[in-house]
Amino acid sequence: MTELMTREDAAIEVRDPASGELVGRVPSATADEVAEAVRAARAAFAGWERTAAGERAAALKAAAAELRERADELAAMNNRETGKLPDEAREGVLAGAGTLEQYAELGPAHRGRSLQGGWDATDLMVPGPRGLVVALTPWNDPVAVACGLIGAALATGNVVVHKPSERCPHVGRMLTELIARHLPADVLVCVDGDGRVGARLAECADVDVIAHVGSTATGRSVAVAAARTGAKVLLENGGNDALIVDAGVDPRWAAEQAALGAFANAGQICVSVERIYVHRSVAGEFLDALVAEARKRPSEVPMAPLVDERQREHVHSHVEDAVAQGASLLAGGTLPDGPGAHYPATVLAGCTPSMRVLSEETFGPVAPVRVADSFGQALEEAADDRYGLTATVLSDSMAHAQRAWRELPVGTVKVNNVFGGAPAGAAHPRKASGEGFGYGPELLDEMTVTKVVHIGPSGARA
Template identity: 35%
Template sequence: MPQTVTDLLDRVSVEDGRPIHDPATGELVGHTAEHTVEDLDAAVAAVRAAQPAWAGLGYAGRREYLMRAADLVEENAEALARLLSREQGKPLNGPNARFEVGACVAWMRATASLELTPEVVVDEPDNHSELHYRPAGVVGAIGPWNWPMMITIWQVAPALTVGDTVVVKPSEYTPLSVQALVCVLNDALPADVCRVVPGGRDIGARMAEHPGIDKLMFTGSTATGKAIARSSADNLTRLTLELGGNDAGIVLPGTDVAAHAEDLFWGAFLNTGQTCAALKRLYVHESQYEEVVDALAGLAASMPMGNGLDEANVLGPLQNKQQFDIVARLVQDARSSGARIVTGGEPAAELGDLFYPVTIVADVLDGTAIVDEEQFGPALPVIRYSDVDEAIEAANGLDAALGASVWSDDPEAARATALRLEAGSVWINKHGGIHPMVPFGGIKGSGYGLEFGVEGLKSVCVPVVLTS
């Protein structure tokens, strides 16, 4: 029988835990446990003890468990989405809470359907060599607060599929959602295959240096990713780091703006802009600059923002005060630098303490903080250019290189421009679109390692060459 939000909170909220509040209303959601480093050590020991039997089931045996786990997430999707909306702030509708839980189900099923088989790399009379992939062992998964459930599944599903066991550390901002998700998964999985350890930064720091963790997956800031790389060095822990992005989009001259305006808007403001691979700086040719700015401003005015549990809303609050302050600072800096605030630009205090309206910033230049820093919120700088080479150079000029996009009705011009952009993923006439079979990862300051599909499975394995 599907669980309610109350049921889920009864399973994960603890009386003497740290309070978690709804960023839209300030109301209490529940109390999260705060585990210790000793609790983490015990969890690592438990999942390590469970790993050989889990690996021994083989792909077919593990797939049966994982498909059942996906079924349970789907059966409990509405309760999970409502808890997510209350804790993270994102609305139920639009590309938000229900979308996120649905993505969890789709990713689990797609990932569990995959299998790594030996690859013959040489087949000669005196040398037959095969590349095999074995489970890494214990995987540590450290997730963010913006897509807490979905990114947890991105980390957990491939690890469990290949025969690893997992310890999950949720963000301090959204621990209840992740704990509830893991509870639902564990209703289908064998004991100790997946454990969750909520807690503070000391838990994440210990995971980075833990000798019992064979592979660590982290999604979050570049600064934290660098700290994890340093801390893990003594153990030579294998890492997948999906770090900060400051994705550029380029609108080529002659583009049908009306046809692409809504995709441009959601490329930037998905999850109220709180997405690593969101469009965060938009370069538009001078011939269509005002047309693009006006189209985005018009869409901003038509998108309802408010409490996520209100079915009408598709934009929500910033999840936390720290992120709210970053957005407000960057917009104010742009205004002080002479930029034109087309729409938004001031906190929406009438909605609540953490609401900031969609803000289109025009007549802004490279070198301005809102262009050069990742805003991670509902503010988009639109930069004018006159020469495509100039736009490409600017797009490639920052260290962040998670994603990028090109917008054009000329397929050849779009492809030629896309191939010159430095980013882990480059989209044409879309931004941030991901697929469970398409590899995803950053380059430069946005990290390294691939997730999703077959490449994602390989990333949580160790390669072994067999030669005869």
Template identity: 35%
Template sequence: MTQTARRDVDPSTGEAAPPAFESLDPRTGEVVGRHPIHDEADVAAVVREARQAQTAWAELGFAARKQHLDAWRRMLARRLDEIAGLVCAETGKPLDDAKLELVLVIDHLHWAAANAEKVLKRRKVPAGFLMANQAATVEYLPLGVVGVIGPWNYPVFTPMGSLAYALAAGNAVVFKPSELTPGVGAWLARSFAEAVPDHPVLHVVTGYGETGAALCTSGVDKVAFTGSTATGKRVMASCAQSLTPVLVECGGKDALIVDVDADLPAAAEAAVWGAMSNAGQTCIGVERVYVVDAVADRFLELVTERARKLRPGGEPNAHLGPITMASQVDVIRGHIDDALRGGGRAVVGGEHSVRPPFVEPVVLTDVAADSEAITEETFGPTIVVQRVRDADEGVAQANSSRYGLGGTVFSRSRGLELARRLRSGMVSVNSVISFAAVPALPFGGVGDSGFGRIHGADGLREFTRSQAVTRTRFAMPLNPMSFGRSKGTVRRLVRLVRLMRGR
């Protein structure tokens, strides 16, 4: 639904109030809430406030921060139904899907708080024989203030991969949620403030793209962005002006490979869930399937059988919700039309399946390799099933995309082998999207899917700066790092290195 900015009059002063915009239920167009449009000055002020609070938060140490984050986690668990209802209202997704998102969020928040000290604390490292007189350590210190720009499709789970890990590492966070789901972002900030009232280190700014752009130039110490590749490039360009580091998680065109020995019912179930859940609005969703020709007919029958049972609707228990971002409907329609014009076949649905704001399931096959349905991210409840000679050809086809976010392999005998050959940041073998639910695993992609990692130990370190320290324990008989060294010092070192490292 299209949102419009409004400027009301403050009844107490008679003056114009700051501009605001409405978040709408994409199923009905009803207003869910009204939120301020924060401009450049507003964002800068919020960042300053976050920076003032960050020092005390960092000085708490890991154990005390864990206690506060655990309190927030317990609050989220108690009020899961409340925030799930808001997610459902602003995205239109089925209520159970919203609750599933919250279950994953709570588990990730627990992992980040519980493991931050183990991953980031100071540790000893070997100094090597040349520096045997040095005690060497490395630790990971917080950056300061992290700016997070989140998406609308998973408005809690996706940004929490940055929020929880950045907070656990000792940073303050300024979060800019999507303009389609601002209420979810505001709710998260309020709940944190209730659970952790003495440390205002999670702030939210709301608005459109200009607000996100202001966050990029506000002086934050890092920006974590999730969204389209095109917008990610603009974020990078803006941050480059101040050498602000970025973490960029963009779109995907994830592939599922079905080998000749795959469990076909399980593979079909995974393909349909991976492609159709959340109405296909999943960056790690399955958009392409490459199935070995020997089992392709049966696999396609199973996929068709399952996809035909799914129905979109506005009720909380529908299989699929609406297309949350109205402009995406035209993209989905265009990809279906392009596939069919190029000789592809629709075995489920077709052009008639696009009925804004809903799109019924569409299963395409025999699609031309250069079709947009193969090359571009569709982000809707569609799936393309292509026949390949063998699983090796499937890997080659999967890797032909400029994206490289996630992937899936169904094979009894070659699962891990095929997974290692996929050019992607994450792979599930004999399941789908499982990697996203494992808090200890890093999440992120390559190519046009972005770079950097959230989740796991890599995700904690992503929001820190490493600091290496050496401390002299005793004087070395040979000290080459001095103008007072003897003439034979370097000669002796060369002889020593040849003896110790030259063989």
């Protein structure tokens, strides 16, 4: 069992990544507090499981309404804790409210099947909640992601223990307490702490589902713990998402797409563009335009800081490794003076597969570019990766677009748009990027178990 520090030794200190100023200190949960949170949620399960699906939906709708009312408050705290730009933070809160509303609608409609058996029998397949869900949520979009996991779990009758990232404990607790006000006691419980608290929760034998969004290393640790307890795991781990720029596309438009994918939220999005493969015929103009896009930030286009100095050191180490191996630094790549964890939009050319910026997840505002002699080469190299989250292809060729979405071994492929997608779309990461559906109606399936029921005729005779 993972050992936890005392409350005094394990306080979480959060600093504003833009200024370095102290936001606050949050006591980390002790071993006894973790155990009590699990016990309390487990005790609340029987009542919540028996609550009508429509009543559960009404509670989620009420929580979503309050979340919309307090969007500015949560966005402001998100900005202070993680540096996420205010407008983008508010969009994340509203997206979270929309997700709660979506699961409020989908929950009562999540039905099983009736089977055709004997005339005198009834055969059913009935979904039911798994039990206690531990939700381990990230810092880069803390409200939207948490609302997805919590909303789907609650809508299907599960109880939840939520541990937000230690990088945004205030916004995580604000969100949890806001939703919990609309629920019976202990149906949704929050615990604060770092990875040790998360590990303690993952090791608990009373947990039925562990849903984690975050790094690949943590996700693998969660999977190992769950293998011992038998808990189901839902994992969205890291990604190393590729962007392919085909011959024939407008290089300026392609550079705008690449800059949006690589630099939005300072590259701290699960589906950020992490590596770029551009056809040689458009490479020169594309690189010039991409450098121009990078230099617009932050003077013309606002850009968030990195979440903290530890993350900035990680990003900069990837850039230094690439330059040391022969990459050309065309923009950015230097540590700025002054407080905070800012890092410039960075463009690297001449990148090779051995460089960490192509082989590992950087999770920062870095656009590493590799020139390909053909679409086939770009596709082959983009597919040769241990991750399997998302990928994007920019192409005027329907044949190339079709080939790309067929052959790229990732859960989501986007054509001619680095971001976007229809409401209720799910995500299904592969390989090192995780397992299980995230979001969409499919997440309700992940949160439930199916019971097969056969009701035969009585053997009694008058």
